[in-house]
Amino acid sequence: MYTFAQLYATLDETTRTSVKIEALTRYFERSEPADAAWAIFFLIGRRVRQAVPLPTLRAWAVEAAGIPDWLFGECYDAVGDFAETVTLLLPEPDEWTVDVDRSVLPFEGPQPLHRWVEEVLLPLRDQDETMQRAIVQAVWATLGGTERFVWNKLITGAFRVGVSQQLVVRALARVSGVDSSTIAHRLMGEWTPAETFYRTLLARDTTDADVSRPYPFCLAHPLDADPETLGPIDEWQAEWKWDGIRSQLIRRAGRTFLWSRGEELITDRFPEIAAIGALLPDGVVIDGEVLPWKDGAVLPFAQLQRRIGRKNLTKAILDDAPAALLAYDLLELNGIDVRNQPLERRRAELERLIATCVPGNQALLISPVVVAADWDDLAAQWATSRERNVEGLMLKRRSSPYRVGRVRGDWWKWKVAPYTIDAVLIYAQRGSGKRASLYTDYTFAVWDGDRLTPFAKAYSGLTDEEIRQVDAFVRRNTLEKFGPVRTVTPELVFELAFEGIQRSNRHKSGIAVRFPRILRWRRDKRPTDANTLEQVRAMLPEES
Incomplete structure (x- = not known):
């Protein structure tokens, strides 16, 4: 678990492809096959079913940290990531004061990744809530630092790190000497993380493809x-x-x-x-x-x-x-x-x-x-x-x-060129990960008569400097707070782009769009210059 946590930290701290591939290669060369199989499983974006709901985990973390729930909420709001918030609030193992029963864990001392997953994480969903609480708090009291953070990511189903499946494939091809297309093919479809799978993945005999397995696209x-x-x-x-x-x-x-x-x-x-x-x-x-x-x-x-x-x-x-x-x-x-x-x-x-x-x-x-x-x-x-x-x-x-x-x-x-409209920023909330301290997730509205109606959410398209400027605006012009969401003075206008548009009963505007993103900040426009809902409806295909 420690080695996998260190790999996570290395991958998260760099944007250089060569450094990531080198870190992945070292990990696969030195890890036991069962650990490597689970590492691949998580690194390429697969996940196990969440065993415990987030509100329950939050209650247990509040109890273990000895803090009121409102303080957890404030910390979560500031950090923007649930797993990181829990990791930061709980004391390190040698500072743990809350009484926990570590005997509920199937082992003692440092253990490899596959044992933590197969003997603790996977069986957790079949336990009653009392036993789940005892196990989760025992894990928190045992793991510290990055290991605890990675565990929290795994248990919440939110494990993500800045590495693509292609980089994992390239590292595995380097370790095994098998060409990357064969490795990519073997990773497609359904498979169970295990020592046998990992050995088959790296095997030079390429006649083992499963009958149902697709080709890489x-x-x-x-x-x-x-x-x-x-x-x-x-x-x-x-x-x-x-x-x-x-x-x-x-x-x-x-x-x-x-x-x-x-x-x-x-x-x-x-x-x-x-x-x-x-x-x-x-x-x-x-x-x-x-x-x-x-x-x-x-x-x-x-x-x-x-x-x-x-x-x-x-x-x-x-x-x-x-x-x-x-x-x-x-x-x-x-x-x-x-x-x-x-x-x-x-x-x-x-x-x-x-x-x-x-x-x-x-x-x-x-x-x-x-x-x-x-x-x-x-x-x-x-x-x-x-x-x-x-x-x-x-x-x-x-x-x-x-x-x-x-x-x-x-x-x-x-x-073809995407659809575009001008819309007004009305809501904002903090991002996640490295943007957890900035307001980077935005909701935009268009005019429906004399009212602004929420139309689309977008979080990509601005430069870092523009994000800082919008963040400062949100902080100065917050009108109301609803949990992590801030209602802001409707002053900023942005040009949005999207690929498709259709009717939807689930949205206040009656319309849903596909792949919305920010094209540019229209500093030259006033809120009254934004598009109307009637103009947006005119973009709907006749078949809708």
Whole structure:
């Protein structure tokens, strides 16, 4: 546990990629396999189910620290991170005065990470509240400093550190000598952190892939220049950029699996796609986009969210919001990895496969190629993206292999300009982590008659200096406090950007937007210059 905590501290203290990879490499070289497996699990963003609710943990921390609850609240407000607040308030183990029963722990003294997880954290959810309290306070009285902080992160399900899965993969490839694409493949899908898994992960024999496991996704870079700079148009394949769930449809060993890019198995969410997948031959993996699709056209993304958010899919939902997988790449055929073949060959095989195995179906379709005589012709079609309910175009080099991750040069996303509005800052609260002492999370409003109605939340887009200036404004102009939220004088105007817009009964404005962020601080505008709710509603697609 100590070694893992030190790794966390090192990763959290640096922004240099080389330092992070070196720290990860040292850790994996020196750690026992069971510890390394759990470290990978947490570092790449996976988590165990939270065993104890935060309000309960708060009550136990208040009791152990011997402070009133209001003081915990003030400290939490200042720190901005629950796990860090608890860590700072509790005394170190050698200063512990509250009576605790350390015998409830299954061991004494320093222990490796996997024992803390497997023998304390995981069994915790099956205990009654009395025993949970005894165990949690015993852990707090045993662990100190960074170890306690990491434990608090794990128990609250809030473990995050500044390292990507790609960096973990690169470190593991360095340790094992196995190429990074194989390591990335083995980390996809479902697996249990254990010594056996870690040894398999680093094994040089690469024939051990699980029948359900997807391939790492190939990702595109935003196009940051005129498309004509890419060269002759006949070297490129253009497709619409769909707004759905990037997924892989897998048919192996007589079974069908649908995996999202977020590594979630979503087969049961889309039974119509699973049924079509069952008609494919074994040894096939298709990359595509799950979309709400009806009568030959894509529906607003909100229709797909109706499917995702339900435990039980009724016939009415399936009828109102049918889904389809628009396929645009073939990764495996007849059980053979074809990712290194050129795109144009993979595309031809994909078209033949769908036409032969599932002709005329409405749940597995080919994403159409956008044919253009030249770049000007393609630009004219790109300009119609909003009308088609797509985000723009994808440009893919016809000779390109299917790579792992975001590799510059072969795949580009040519997105249309986002929606933009001017809105007024009305609420603010502190951020988390390194921004816990600054007001960086903002709520913006637009005019509904003579009232400002909350419209969107955003926290990215300002420079560090602008954040400090807004923070100072919030502190000087707070009107009311609601827990961590501050109501501020409605004076500051910002230009917001967002990718999608839809109706929503869950928002006061009646509208929800996708991926809102701050474009710029409009110091040249007054609050009365902000957009109206009526103007925002005019942006809604007709299908909404």
